[in-house]
Amino acid sequence: MTKMSRLPSPYGDCVPDGLTSNYIYSGYRYSTEGCYRSCFQDLVVRECGCGDPRFPVLNNSMHCQVFDPEARKCLEKRTNELGNVHGSFRCRCQQPCVQSVYTVSYSAAIWPSQSLNISLGNCNKGQEECNEQYM
Template identity: 40%
Template sequence: MERDFKLHVDPEYGNCYTFNFNDSVELKNSRAGPMYGLRLLLDVHQDDYMPTTEAAGVRIVVHEQDQEPFPDTFGYSAPTGFVSSFGLKTKVLHRMDAPYGSCSDTFRPERYIYEEHYSPEGCHRNCFQLKVLDECGCGDPRFPLPSDEKRYCSAKSVTDRQCLSNLTSASGGYHHLQLECDCRQPCTENVFETAYSAAAWPSVNFKIGVDCPAVLDIFNDTEACTEYYRVNTAYIEIYYEQLNFETLRETAGYTVSVPLFLHGIADVQYFTSIVIPVAHKSSYIFAHGSSGFCYLSNDV
């Protein structure tokens, strides 16, 4: 478990785990299709759910190894009682910098709170946390601090709680941030296009076995065992649909050499597409129930 999965604590989903997290170890895949991907059977233990939990299932994010995962923003949900298949395709985006755009591959805000590489989503959360620190003198406990000299807002302090609550309401919170933040897109970015399909699992006539592997108190009752798996488990498949990637590149529609009569017309950008075969390497983060993953809910 420790070799293949790394713990990641998310402010919305709690304990999550990242697969293929170690960039010093290459996990290569030379064939496409669900037979050559990652398969997991995850038990969410619905009996442990709180009354306010609305949905049962797991949360999945596909991301680069050096990127901070944000399952609440970019994740996909997979329900219990189904085989959920996620087919991946890789796209590489190349954006244009000045004077056509404001992208940057070297941009990183001051006092950036995440250890991993910069991302626009992380930048907006960083902007919110720094605003909280400046206004309240303490940080939102849901996010990292920029340095050890800073402290988190205390739940025991009425002043801290009130300041954090007022600032969250006034700014819209980090999901609906209304602050002026300098956050830029990277000029080169890998994105994973995901195709989702599902089928009911287990089927009506499927027999898991006499001794139910997941529940010790279910013995010699195949129907009860099958029903437990249908209610509490999610079967996950993640694989590459094809072993190549598509390149999308911005190019200038007009340059400085255009005739003067075009002065005032906005610069036009468009994408060109190239497909290149490649061996892939990415990370998966899974949100799951009390078995070490996090529930598909906001009750942490």
């Protein structure tokens, strides 16, 4: 895990935590992907009168009903038009000021390696037997 810190205005262009409006993922940290989804949902609600059921809607909106042919047609049309909202200029989504980035690494080492020293609180066996619990 790498923790990133960016400077807000006037030094940088990031979004301070908690300073987002129309963010559909209330209770969660701001992310650029969440911003794009919020923008997409906002555009769909404005043009169709209801939101895409795949994403949350804000309190004053409702999801499109599956049995409503007009809503389904509008939703399908807007999804095709707005499908690449990331590259368009219709949404402006900045990076968050504080962000944790996780990276994955792979190893070709044999498990368990000889250098492994796991001490389990409830394991009263030898190291080899304790390591077996992780396999």
